[in-house]
Amino acid sequence: MTQSAIITSTFVGAQPRIAIDVAGTTGHLVVFVHGIGGNRQNWTAQLTALGTHYRAVALDIRGYGASEDYAGPMLLDDICADIVRVIEHFSVARATLVGLSMGGMIAQEFYRRFSGHVQSLILCSTNAGIGVDLSPAQKREFVAMRNGPLLEGGEPADLIPAMRAVLFGEAPSAAALAGLEQSVGALRKASYMKAIEAMVEFDSSDLHERIDVPTLLISGSHDKVIPPAHMQAMYRTIPGAELTVLEGAGHLLNLEQPDAFNRALRNFLSRHVAA
Numbered sequence: 001m002t003q004s005a006i007i008t009s010t011f012v013g014a015q016p017r018i019a020i021d022v023a024g025t026t027g028h029l030v031v032f033v034h035g036i037g038g039n040r041q042n043w044t045a046q047l048t049a050l051g052t053h054y055r056a057v058a059l060d061i062r063g064y065g066a067s068e069d070y071a072g073p074m075l076l077d078d079i080c081a082d083i084v085r086v087i088e089h090f091s092v093a094r095a096t097l098v099g100l101s102m103g104g105m106i107a108q109e110f111y112r113r114f115s116g117h118v119q120s121l122i123l124c125s126t127n128a129g130i131g132v133d134l135s136p137a138q139k140r141e142f143v144a145m146r147n148g149p150l151l152e153g154g155e156p157a158d159l160i161p162a163m164r165a166v167l168f169g170e171a172p173s174a175a176a177l178a179g180l181e182q183s184v185g186a187l188r189k190a191s192y193m194k195a196i197e198a199m200v201e202f203d204s205s206d207l208h209e210r211i212d213v214p215t216l217l218i219s220g221s222h223d224k225v226i227p228p229a230h231m232q233a234m235y236r237t238i239p240g241a242e243l244t245v246l247e248g249a250g251h252l253l254n255l256e257q258p259d260a261f262n263r264a265l266r267n268f269l270s271r272h273v274a275a
Contacts, residue, residue, distance in 0.1 A: 009021050017068045046262060132203050160180065
């Protein structure tokens with residue numbers, strides 16, 4: 001029988017308090033950062049699998065899940081500072097960051113600002129920025145398209161049917177679909193809209209050739225949101241990067257193919273960090 005780690009929950013810091021799930025009590029720290037429609041519970045299968053050999057931690061970014069809300073726009077400065085607080089909570093200097101989609105963009109920005117805290121990077125279903133090739137007018141149109149239904153009175157849960165069609169690959173399991181419904185249903189409307197506005201301005205295209213820590217890229221062959229070509233471009237630019245493509249998986253590949261995803265993580269971590 002495969003051993004699974006026990007998950008506990010707590011909060012880090014204050015103003016705002018950041019909610020975290022923790023599996024494992026010793027070993028290298030691995031921090032998981034969720035996507036724009038997610039929360040820390042999206043990483044449960046990863047925490048239970050990795051927590052037997054590593055200290056695996058998933059956080060709710062501010063304004064998401066059980067983390068406290070915040071005033072004003074979403075600023076990557078603030079989110080990166082929150083992740084520093086999470087790392088320092090465990091009295092270690094460096095961690096591996098695992099980020100999916102928006103979480104992958106946050107992980108890239110964290111490396112830009114706090115590279116001394118990064119042992120290695122695992123970037124999943126992400127790219128250099130959704131607005132990199134958009135004009136200012138096109139960015140405004142993108143934000144209006146994504147946030148318009150919510151501004152007109154809709155709720156995040158109303159987005160679930162459309163998300164199901166876009167975010168999964170060939171054959172999502174009932175558990176994967178339930179994971180999506182849980183996280184989107186728990187979204188705070190204002191936080192989601194602020195995240196859309198912030199991420200359309202994100203651009204890490206100048207960073208990739210300067211990343212000098214071990215980096216794993218994981219893509220789904222059927223990702224309709226961030227097609228594999230985007231991650232192949234990152235693979236060609238980040239020195240020494242590794243690329244794993246999960247056949248048949250879509251954007252939410254950790255939910256859709258948790259066993260294959262976890263194997264890719266274990267394989268990479270076993271070669272680049274000490275347990």
